[in-house]
Amino acid sequence: MSNEPNASNLWQISIVKPLVDLQQIEPVFEDFCLTSSLIEHVPDGSLWRLELLFNGEPEDFVLSLIPKDFEFQLIKLENKDWVSESQKQLPPVSAGRFYIHGSHDPCHASPSVYDLTIDAGRAFGTGLHETTYGCLRAIDDVSKYKHPKNVLDLGCGSGVLALAAAKCWHQRILASDIDLDAVIVTNENAKRNRLSPYIRSVHATGLNDRLLKRAAPYDLLIANILAWPLVKLAPDIAESMSNDGIVILSGLLSKQEIMVRNAYRQQGLHLKKRYTYGVWQTLVLSFQ
Structure with a gap:
């Protein structure tokens, strides 16, 4: 289609x-x-x-x-x-300091708010879904105590999480997706939000891409995908992280949390914080 x-x-x-x-x-x-x-x-x-x-x-x-x-x-x-x-019909969303809205809505008036214009379309991630919302809250909280130098948004969808990271830290963010449309939309959204200098979006499957391997280790990796891919990627994600790195995982239902956590515990990554919205979980993990 x-x-x-x-x-x-x-x-x-x-x-x-x-x-x-x-x-x-x-x-x-x-x-x-x-x-x-x-x-x-x-x-x-x-x-x-x-x-x-x-x-x-x-x-x-x-x-x-x-x-x-x-x-x-x-x-x-x-x-x-x-x-x-x-x-x-999609209303604006506030998630911590982030304000996500479509182009049909005005920007936020406060300069202290991270305003992002993201239209719903052919790539997933408008800020409305609980998984995206949870990741935005986690990014906002992480920004209060850490300034990561090497960030990867794995499975970037519309690019909203990569753009949020760029808004927080004003530095280059690497974004990847298995879907070429998502890569194109991420670049479009980066341009719309005047964040193109900070975003590098690549078409890649998992962490097997040569560019993603060369860019490691990451001190912040965000993966908002689905539970089973998260489990399968656990060894690759752990291997790609720095010793003091932080992993933000989402796309998993509450009933799938133990399965996902066990997969990452086996790699030495332990739960630091959990965000629950509806039936969805967002997990923050680290080695320490």
């Missing part, structure tokens, strides 16, 4: 369920849809609506990702700029 929006062939899946149910399935569609939005469906907040926007009719495989007991609506949309409309 092409990622270039075609206003005459846009389709939408709508699912109405409690928020916790929708938060668990929303990331499953990140590689297939143009945008996703969570909208309060009833005033008391007991039901929310997940809207997934697609460029073309979703394939049967995509529909099969919806749990069998979830009712959903699939409709073809009228010809209008639904990507822009969907983005307008």
Whole structure:
């Protein structure tokens, strides 16, 4: 399915369920849809609506990702700029000193706030999801006691975490992703936020890329991906870290925390702080 929006062939899946149910399935569609939005469906907040926007009719495989007991609506949309409309439904987010908003919202007025403009689009990470939010809070807290010199955002998505690190420390940040679209979007967002001089974004799988190996050791590594890839990458991540390095991990559900922590404990990395938002965890680890 092409990622270039075609206003005459846009389709939408709508699912109405409690928020916790929708938060668990929303990331499953990140590689297939143009945008996703969570909208309060009833005033008391007991039901929310997940809207997934697609460029073309979703394939049967995509529909099969919806749990069998979830009712959903699939409709073809009228010809209008639904990507822009969907983005307008995403409110700004404050995470510590970070303020994340779309281009349709004004910048924050306070110079002490780290303002970032990130539009929802074809790469994951707008600041709205609990995993991104947790990482932003962790970066903000780490910045209060550490000034890392060599930072890697592994699995950068939209680049929001790499940009946040650049805002904190005003130095070069390395960002990588297995998805070439994510690399392109990260560069676009760096330019939009006037952070291009600080961001180097590369297309790479895991830590096997020659450039990523050459840039190690890292004293801060951020990986907001998924639990099983985090487990598989544990030896490579530990090997790439400096002795006083800090690792920020996210993309794992609460029920997956012990599995992930055990994988990193075997590499000598121990939990220093945990952030819990909804059913998602963000972990801060170090050797010390």
